[in-house]
Amino acid sequence: MHHRHTIKALLALAVFMLLTLAAYWPGLQGGFLFDDFANLPALGATGPIYTWPNFWRYITAGTADPTGRPLTLLTFLLDARNWPADPFPFKRTSLILHLLNGALLYALLSRLGRLLAFEYRNYRIAALLGAALWLLHPLFVSTTLYIVQREAMLPATCVLIGLLIWLRGRDQLCRGNIRSGLIWSVIGLGGFTLLGILAKANGALLPFYALLIEVIVLKPRHALPSGQAILAHRGVMWILGVVPAAAILAYLTRIAVLGMLHGDNMGIRPWSTAQRLLTEPRILLDYLSLLWVPRAFSSGLFNDQYVASTSLLHPATTLPAIIAILVMIGVAWRLRKHYPAWSLAILFYFAGQLLESTSIGLELYFEHRNYVPALLMFWPLGLWLADTRTLSLLKRGLMIVLPLGLALMTHASTEVWGNEHAQALVWADVNPNSARAQTNAAQAQMQAGRPHDAARRLEKLLTTQPDQVQLAFNLIAAHCMTGRITPDDIAAAGTAMHGSANTGSLFANWFDRILPVAVAGDCPGLTPAVLLDLINDGLQNPKLAGAGRQQDFLYMRGRIALARHQPDVALANYLRALDLQIRPGFALEAAARLGAAGYPTQGIQLLDHYQQEKDQVIPPDFGMPTVHEWVLTRQNYWPHELEHLRATLLEQEKEHPAPDDQPPVDTHAPSGQNTSPSNQENRS
Structure with missing residues (x-):
């Protein structure tokens, strides 16, 4: 009987994976985006990677995190050995990885369901639904199809494999197999934490997830036999679980305290450490809204318009958001004995946001930060739907409607991701106050031969955001296409250079493109002398003093x-x-x-x-x-x-x-x- 249910569940999982493949397929035709251009050119920075010397130069060239994320860099070699490259293989590999993560998630949820002593068929169906809803959710399109965010996907792979191996090790200890139990536990909790860190720093959160599973699911229901098994398990959990988790909490606390005591404004960031800590609860509620009230078109990669909180009362949603987050965490902990699945899903989510949504000075908002934390998010819903004691017609209908609805939204989203021009215009409509979104849309319009439309778009936002160099520079580019630039265009660019907190790579990239135009005289009004004046404006900006x-x-x-x-x-x-x-x-x-x-x-x-x-x-x-x-x-x-x-x-x-x-x-x-x-x- 159990074997038959397993086969049926695996066949159903295969169907959901094929549905995911179909939903994502249009997006594979899209191109490289934004930070892809800052990271992927390393594939050809010191020559094509066909020799060992070139390989070692490439694999150690990462600068993100102290580790450089070499595991992520290694996977890019599956898709290209030189630069420029075709984006399709990169996106295809990322989609395969997403499908693999869905299969691993099904295995983990099945294991957790069995550990919670649910009836066999119920927890298999619940695991299937929990994995399917996660696989098909449109929020993760901006992780899966944004090539550089493979670094957010690989930690999920390491977390899932690590937890499965660790659970096997604990099971061996429960059976009295000390040696094999220790080996499996150390590989799962220690080895895959290390691999996760080599993909991205948030792989270091694997010990938190294991501790939550231990406290909420295992300890109350699956006690270890006395003697060596307990000592071995405690040793593993303390050395590879408690100590790393405590170190991360201490590190985050230290950053928060030092930032608030010294008034650190995080360098190029327009907000302080304290303001970031006030803002992130609002953002976490936005994330949860996107997860539970999904939509085909979210803000995507553009969130620079998000307004930081400056106090508990400004904006007014700040204090309520903080209270709501604390209440959710407190209630989840309090109800861990009676509602372990819900408790684990909620606490797992907030644990997964520790590194990227607290005191470290990253940008405020990115959708890909939900990829790992939301792994267990839909499992409790799956358990409720699969409960045969109250299996109504409504539940049966939801088992079909929910995955199909998510698949349709994801398909609509990936169709946009597969069309760069349409993508730019949609994101600009969704993010009217984002300088990045409007600049991206203006560039798409210029490429389509519509510079007048691009100029109107940029002029509208530049009046309210005069320090945005990306708006001012692209306005010059648009007016070059229409005939000539005006003194007002040059003045606006100078004002932006005087006031910008960070020109990023934008000015250098724009300069590379525009210098030949200025030298050739192809844009009346734009000369090398004008470019030199803009550079000198930047030199006079005290914010650009590094x-x-x-x-x-x-x-x-x-x-x-x-x-x-x-x-x-x-x-x-x-x-x-x-x-x-x-x-x-x-x-x-x-x-x-x-x-x-x-x-x-x-x-x-x-x-x-x-x-x-x-x-x-x-x-x-x-x-x-x-x-x-x-x-x-x-x-x-x-x-x-x-x-x-x-x-x-x-x-x-x-x-x-x-x-x-x-x-x-x-x-x-x-x-x-x-x-x-x-x-x-x-x-x-």
């Missing part, structure tokens, strides 16, 4: 000098930029650009300066950057690249010698140029 930001602005000034055929001015800017942060990569790129522009002598002088100052190279950050630097040193990578470039420049100099009366290079700032610091930093 050394890395200064370096990037000075590098751009050097490029303008090259466009004006002023190699000595370019070199002076490059030398000042290099002195701010001695980095071999910067020296290599700047010298190569001088050589490519026809000035090998200046390129050699820059390399000579680097050789004199290389002992001042800034040390790498703790974690994977240190490992990456060790790999590069072992491979003699930078010396080899620099010597190769030097040889190329020397050969070029022989073929095109510099004039004998060429003046010496002034390594100080050129006369009349602003010497204030500048900025360039990626948006997280």
Whole structure:
């Protein structure tokens, strides 16, 4: 009988997975988005990854988290070994991973249902429904089809496998098999926590999930035999469960306390630590609303318009949201004995939000933060629907209607994800006050040959958000397409550069595209002098005073000098930029650009300066950057690249010698140029 029910459940799971595949299929035709372009080009940064040296340079190149997320980087090699690449294989692999996570979730929910002593058929159906509703939920489209968020999906895989293996180990201990029980427990709780961390830091929350299952499900119903089994289990839970969980809580508390005591505004963030802690309960309620009242079109990747709470009473929903979250947690804990499934699902969810929705200075809101926390969210509903004691016609209908309804909403969402132009316009309609959404829509309209529409869209929001550089720069691009830019456009861009808290990678990317246009005179009113003024506006902005930001602005000034055929001015800017942060990569790129522009002598002088100052190279950050630097040193990578470039420049100099009366290079700032610091930093 049990075997027959298992086969039926697995067949039903296969049907739901095929339904998920059909719902997601239109979205596989979409392209790369936003942070994909900040992360995936590492696939070709030091050459195609077809050799072991290139592999080790790539796999250690991550900068997110201290670990660099190498497990996530490793999975991208399934889809491409070089850059640029086709987005389809990346999205296909992510969808396969989502389906795998659904199958693993079914296995975990089945195991938990059996541990709670529900009747066999009931908990299989409940697990099937809980997994199906999670698989088909439209909220997770923005995780599954956003390629870079594979780093949010892999921790789910590690959490699910880790919990299943740990539960097997505990079962072995209950049976008195100490050695095998310890091995399985350590692999599940220790090994897969480590793997989860190597995918993304929130994989470190696996011990929290295991402790919740232990306290709510296992300890009251499945006591261990006395003696060695208890000692072994307690040792595992303390060393691999309690201690890591306590360390994470202490770390988060320390960040919160230090941030509030010192008034930390988190650098580029427009809100403080205290304001973030006040805001996140409101956001968590928004997440829960999206989970329980699903919709086909949510805010997607654009949440920059979300207003932070500045006090308990502003906005008015702040205090009620905090109280609601505390009440939910308190009630869930209080009812853990009588309603263990509901209690576990709620506490599991809030435990899963600890790292990304508390004191760490991340952006306020992202939908992908629900992918792991919501794993158990729909299981209690599945248990209620599968309860044969009250199995009404309504319940039977809901078992069919709910998955199909979610599938239709997900399909509608993925159709938009598969059409980049439609996606941009939909997101702009859903997020009318988001500068990112409106900029993205304007770019789509410009690509479609509708610059007038793009300009109207940007002008409307720029009047209320004058410090948004992305609006001002793209307005210039739109007006270039319509004929010419106006003094008002340039003034608006200057105002944005003066007031922006962070230009991110936006200004550098826009500069790369627009400099050739300005040099060629293809946009009346836009000249290299205008671009230089915008850079100097940024240099005068005290919010953009970091050394890395200064370096990037000075590098751009050097490029303008090259466009004006002023190699000595370019070199002076490059030398000042290099002195701010001695980095071999910067020296290599700047010298190569001088050589490519026809000035090998200046390129050699820059390399000579680097050789004199290389002992001042800034040390790498703790974690994977240190490992990456060790790999590069072992491979003699930078010396080899620099010597190769030097040889190329020397050969070029022989073929095109510099004039004998060429003046010496002034390594100080050129006369009349602003010497204030500048900025360039990626948006997280």
